[in-house]
Amino acid sequence: MTRCNYAATILFDLDDVLADFLSALIERYNLRYDGLLKKDHIMHWDLSKVVKKECGTRIYDFYQEPGLFRYLKPRDHAAEVLERLIDAGLEIVIVSDAPIGHSYDEYLLDKTKITNPADDKRKWISEHLPMIDKNNIIFTSQKWRIMGDILVDDRPDTFNKFRELGRNAILMDQPYNQDIDTLQRARNLLDAEQMIYSYLDMNPINLMKPKEVLR
Numbered sequence: 001m002t003r004c005n006y007a008a009t010i011l012f013d014l015d016d017v018l019a020d021f022l023s024a025l026i027e028r029y030n031l032r033y034d035g036l037l038k039k040d041h042i043m044h045w046d047l048s049k050v051v052k053k054e055c056g057t058r059i060y061d062f063y064q065e066p067g068l069f070r071y072l073k074p075r076d077h078a079a080e081v082l083e084r085l086i087d088a089g090l091e092i093v094i095v096s097d098a099p100i101g102h103s104y105d106e107y108l109l110d111k112t113k114i115t116n117p118a119d120d121k122r123k124w125i126s127e128h129l130p131m132i133d134k135n136n137i138i139f140t141s142q143k144w145r146i147m148g149d150i151l152v153d154d155r156p157d158t159f160n161k162f163r164e165l166g167r168n169a170i171l172m173d174q175p176y177n178q179d180i181d182t183l184q185r186a187r188n189l190l191d192a193e194q195m196i197y198s199y200l201d202m203n204p205i206n207l208m209k210p211k212e213v214l215r
Helices: 021-033 056-064 078-087 104-109 117-128 156-164 189-199
Strands: 008-012 090-096 137-139 150-153 169-172
Touching (some): 021 056, 117 137, 150 156, 156 169, 169 189
Parallel strands (some): 008 090, 008 150
């Protein structure tokens, strides 16, 4: 990080923060199981609790289907918000979980096993968020291990872990995280952008020092 106007590092989750993952998953599920599931019905992080019994935990098998993570639609304003944050001197790092896919060895044994969620996500970021350096993409299920000034995420457990550790986090509003009582909730990426500026006590033009950890 050699930019002279560097101000802070912001960690962004990918799925259902910058990319509309849930809509794509619901579409596949409804087609496969003749369902009528809608995003507002997803009141639990554990999707097996909101799908038909005949689907159950097999809802997670969709995660390994080729192309699921490659062709998601960007969330509204994703690219423009990241551009503005970068212009304001903020370092943007994408921190995302990558579901288990299939290795090349598995592909040699079974030609149907060709999915690689991590690479699909890398290609998606390259296409839709080209301002993000390839070195600023980290795959992990333990995001609290990654250093940054603020995390923007939708997962309840991740948000609560950051709060438990006294670290800054913004919760991206989703039906499955409504039980979390917090003022650090963003309805959309425009909200998140303004919260970032506010939390860091900075004007995107005239940068100031970050505030102390949010409480």
